[in-house]
Amino acid sequence: MNQFDYQAINDLIHSRIRLSILALLVSCKEAPFVFIREKTGSTDGNLSVQLRKLEDASLISVQKEFINRKPISTYSITEDGRKAFQQYVNHIESLLNIGEL
Secondary structure (H helix, E strand, O other), rough: OOOOOOOHHHHHOOOOHHHHHHHHHHHHOOOEEEHHHHHHHHOOHHHHHHHHHHOOOOOEEEEEEOOEEEEEEEEEEEHHHHHHHHHHHHHHHEEEEEEEO
């Protein structure tokens, strides 16, 4: 039986909402705050906190602009974010395959 190091799971990504955000951003080039909120079903406040955590870790980036005097924040995944997400997925796959051999 293979060994699985559960402590190697990236806790930053393992959060349900942060995992959802990264999965969404991997699948599209960029997404505005409102779109991410709708897709994740999050509240504005919780989503803002989770986006900031991902941004502080350099997994996502944000572009802020005003359109018709309305602030618009658009998020995209960084190259580091793509790598971290892929490593996370690979690690979870290894957990799911632990009984094989």
